[in-house]
Amino acid sequence: MPSQGRRSAPLPKGWDRIRRRILKRDGHHCQWLLDAGGICNEPASEVDHKNPAYMGYDDHSDDNLWALCSWHHARKTGREASAAAHALPPRARPAEAHPGLLP
Ligand SMILES: [Zn+2]
Secondary structure (H helix, E strand, O other): OOOOOOOOOOOOOOHHHHHHHHHHHOOOEOOOEOOOOOEOOOEOOEEEEOOOHHHOOOOOOHHHEEEEOHHHHHHHHHHHHHHHHOOOOOOOOOOOOOHHHOO
16 A cells, blocks of 8 residues: 655554444445535545544544545545645635546
C-alpha cells in the first residue's frame, strides 16, 4: 500500500486492523455524501478521518472514520491540505461529477 504525501498526524496503533474493520463496516463502498443525495457507492479502498487531525481532532473512533474511494479520498485530502495551508476550515465547494457516475 503506497503512502503518498505527508501526513499531519501519525496513524494510530493497529491502524491496519481499524482500516479493515471500517472498510468491512461500510461494505467496501465509498460513503461520500453526494450533494444530489445518497452516497458515492464506488468501490472503496481508503479509510479517511471525517474530521482531520490538522483541525485539532485526534479522533480515531469508528464514528470519525469512513470508507472512501480513492478519487474522493484524494479530492478531500487535497482540499484539506490547501485549507490547512490557509489555516481555514475546508469550504464547501460545488460538487464535481464523479468520473464513475458519468452516464
Ligand atoms: Zn467516492
